[in-house]
Amino acid sequence: MKPKHTFITAAETLIRDGEARVRMGQNSARLVPDYKDRLRCHCAPFFGDTPLANIDSAMLRRFRDELVAKGLKQATVLVVMSFVSKTLRMAHDDGLIRQMPAIPRKGQKPSPRPAFTAATYTKLLTTLKQVEKGKPVIAFKGNRVDWELRAIVTFMVNTFTRPGDVFALKNEHIIVVPEDADGPAYLRIDAPSSKGHEAPIISMPVAVPVYQRTIERHRKAGFGKPDDYVFLPSKKKRAYAHELVRRQFRLVLKHAGLLQSTKGVEHSLYSLRHTAITLRLLHAKDLDLLTLARTARTSVEMIDRFYASSLTAELNRDKLHSFRRPTRFLTDGVSPVVAKGSCA
Known part of the structure; x- marks a missing residue:
């Protein structure tokens, strides 16, 4: 039995x-x-x-x-x-077993997906523009790569979104916050809960025109309503939409010679989120990790373990070597004098 x-x-x-x-x-x-x-x-x-x-x-x-x-x-x-x-x-x-057996585990080393550098990201966008024009034509099972793949790529890099979450986004989840005295316009994305995080995502300003152009194109095809999906709204099965974009993206990466990072690790759609966070870590002025973690729907610990693991102190040596007040530490042609309050 x-x-x-x-x-x-x-x-x-x-x-x-x-x-x-x-x-x-x-x-x-x-x-x-x-x-x-x-x-x-x-x-x-x-x-x-x-x-x-x-x-x-x-x-x-x-x-x-x-x-x-x-x-x-x-x-x-x-x-x-x-x-x-x-x-x-x-x-x-549920009372089906009396005792929970020990689960064998092995410590997981941080294995972050590789981010695109500024140079490789620029090359990726250039390649996508060429492919849109049919130079060359790239397609997966009859679905040709068009303007929307570049829109998805640019949107993800400027909104910190995860691949799985971006395909669940509907227009009703997004508000365009207009420019004001504090800064340029941005998107406030009140997306469904992800990885236990519910705080709104605050985009980079570039995401605004990307989203606006996307919704304008979709309106011409009869979509763009509040309950329509932001990307590939004609694909009702969202798992299929995700898989289609993943396959198209991989084909473009192969064509551009960007499938693998310099360390031999394959890029994927998730690399775009990694790129978004890494670029902010490198180029944002005085951005604290908590603010970045909140808008990226992650934690400071995860940023340190997975996203900032590829960064070195030398990349931000200007901040490392800066002083709050003028100092005699650096002098022309004279042995340096230890600044007040420093350790030597």
Whole structure:
């Protein structure tokens, strides 16, 4: 007789709970497809109809080792093991198992996606403009790269948005805040909750004309209403819209010779968010990390671990070497005198 409570039945319960949380706006729509992929591709083939009561730490270690043997990256192994952990935790909370087995984990080293430099970002935009004109024609399954891919790229770099979130954006989520005495116009993006963050995103000024041109083009095609999606509004299946843009972007990167960073790591759509944050870290004047973290819907810790990890002190040596008040520390042709209040 087939056991009543198996890993698969427990995982299906977790997925149903995820669907409910997505409907309530607590998680992004990407959560459920990700859960289903982890169950179908990795967990179901290994656990099958194994009763929950028979899953112990030794079995979980074998499962982890099998994932590693498949050649999966460490980050992928970690998210799959996290799915297993959540499944068993819910089973424990529901009284289906008496004790939660220890989940084997391995410390994750920060592995940030590479950002584009100012030079490579300029090259990317130049390539996108050429491709729009058909020089050359680049398409994925009959969907030709046009003006909208460049709009998405520029929008992401000037709004700090995550790839999954940008395809969930609707026009009703965006307000154009006009120019005033404090500065130029910008977008206030009150997007659905993402990664547990709900604060509005404050864009860079460049995002305003990018958004305005985008919505004007869509209005000519019958879209642009408040409840229409900002990008690819004709694609009702947002996972498909995301995947289409991801594939088109990869083809453009290959054509431009920008698929990999100088360290051999592949660029992706997520590199655009990384680029947005990195450029602000490099070029913003006196911007504190908390403000940047709030508008990028992340934390100061995450910026330090993943986004600022590629920056060195030498890149901001002008700030490092600056003084609040005039000092005799630097003198012409004379040995430097230690400034008052400094350590030497």
